[in-house]
Amino acid sequence: MPNTRPLAEVADIIRSKNAGPYRITFDIMFKNKDAFDNVRRSGSLKPETIAAAYRLPINSISSFFEVEMANAIKVTIKRPVAQSTVGDGDTYGCQQHVPMMNISIASQADRTGGSH
Secondary structure, three states, X not given: OOOEEEHHHHOOEEEEEEOOOOEEEEEEEOOOHHHHHHHHHHOOOOHHHHHHHOOOOHHHEEEEEEXXXXXXXXXXXXXXXXXXXXXXXXXXXXXXXHXXXXXXXXXXXXXXXXXX
8 A cells, every 4th residue: 555645744735716706726835845846757636636525527627727836736627516606605715725735645655765
């Protein structure tokens, strides 16, 4: 069984926010390039794992990209319901990051034989 840690223990900032009436965007930021590169190389954080964490179809991930100069990953998802309509429990989208925090990130030690 691979050694894993939740993203919340690896990333320094995980936040969500409104990206218009039909989208929520997430910022995942790391203090240094090593932590950022370890998550990238692990292959654990990708559109498929994010869709699974949110129980969404893969086509609900509208964008996923890495911002190397900021040691960050940016993800945008389609809202399950439009902002401020019946069933929307978070108009500002600022409380949607918790499932992201729990995504398991494989340790680089498991992939390379080295340490984090």
